[in-house]
Amino acid sequence: xxxxxSDVVQIVEAVWSSTLDMQFERTTLTVPSAEPTMTxxxxxxxxxxxxxTLRCLPELAGRIAAAMFGTAPSEASPDEVRDALGEVVNMxxxxxxxxxxxxxxxxxxxxxxxxxxxxxxPGTSVLIQLSLATDGHPFMVGVLERNAH
Amino acid sequence: xxxLIVDDSKAMRMIVARTLRQAGYGDAxxxxxxxxxxxxxxxxxxxxxLVLCDWNMPEMSGIELLRxxxxxNNSIPxxxxxxxxxxxxxxxxxxxxxxxxxxxxxxxxxxxETIGSMGA
Numbered sequence: 001x002x003x004x005x006s007d008v009v010q011i012v013e014a015v016w017s018s019t020l021d022m023q024f025e026r027t028t029l030t031v032p033s034a035e036p037t038m039t040x041x042x043x044x045x046x047x048x049x050x051x052x053t054l055r056c057l058p059e060l061a062g063r064i065a066a067a068m069f070g071t072a073p074s075e076a077s078p079d080e081v082r083d084a085l086g087e088v089v090n091m092x093x094x095x096x097x098x099x100x101x102x103x104x105x106x107x108x109x110x111x112x113x114x115x116x117x118x119x120x121x122p123g124t125s126v127l128i129q130l131s132l133a134t135d136g137h138p139f140m141v142g143v144l145e146r147n148a149h
Numbered sequence: 150x151x152x153l154i155v156d157d158s159k160a161m162r163m164i165v166a167r168t169l170r171q172a173g174y175g176d177a178x179x180x181x182x183x184x185x186x187x188x189x190x191x192x193x194x195x196x197x198x199l200v201l202c203d204w205n206m207p208e209m210s211g212i213e214l215l216r217x218x219x220x221x222n223n224s225i226p227x228x229x230x231x232x233x234x235x236x237x238x239x240x241x242x243x244x245x246x247x248x249x250x251x252x253x254x255x256x257x258x259x260x261x262e263t264i265g266s267m268g269a
Binding site for chain 2: 014083090097108
């Protein structure tokens with residue numbers, strides 16, 4: 001089964017508009033790896049195996065948390081920012097299941113923070129990588145797929 | 150009316166609470182739990198009229214909570230609010246005794262229609 005980019009964009013649009021009350025656009029901007037970044041990830045197991053990732057700079061992560069908690073970005077604690085980022089990628093992954101074979105299970109989300117790191121799931125490769133931006137703040141949504149043996 | 154919100158994400162518990170207010174349930178008393186095990190305790194102590202529950206949680210998942218309730222002959226109205234959007238999950242939820250499944254992301258209108266249809 002092949003996921004299409006348009007499937008992922010549609011799901012991100014729903015999450016951004018309904019949950020965050022934000023818009024986004026396609027961009028050529030990338031999330032610079034030399035700066036501190038945050039990546040949330042949910043893995044999927046079952047008849048389709050892979051992972052969904054969301055990567056952004058802390059500033060956008062703070063805005064996402066603020067939108068979810070109904071506070072100012074500066075008021076969101078680091079735990080709240082991680083919680084919010086994890087929940088956003090969880091929603092994206094959960095909705096992707098509509099396009100996948102039955103029997104796929106989601107992991108709980110995890111969040112990685114730092115500079116110059118790579119998030120990898122052994123045995124997978126990048127199926128879809130979207131470069132998007134909200135009010136000029138870039139973020140990247142990735143879908144990793146386990147390679148066929 | 151007392152509603153128990155069960156979700157391991159504090160952010161999502163806040164969004165569910167906010168959406169309930171927007172859907173016309175501003176007068177409801179809201180109780181929160183961070184997983185199924187905490188929810189079992191909260192149901193016993195708070196006696197809510199409705200449980201809104203996430204699916205994937207540490208300690209005890211939402212479906213494990215629902216099965217534990219129904220096997221104890223507890224028929225409290227129970228709905229999932231989850232990112233699990235597949236038909237398979239909806240069927241599993243219904244078979245276990247859930248009244249409804251709301252998929253994240255959601256709108257106040259969905260809450261109003263779904264919870265309202267239960268006569269709540």
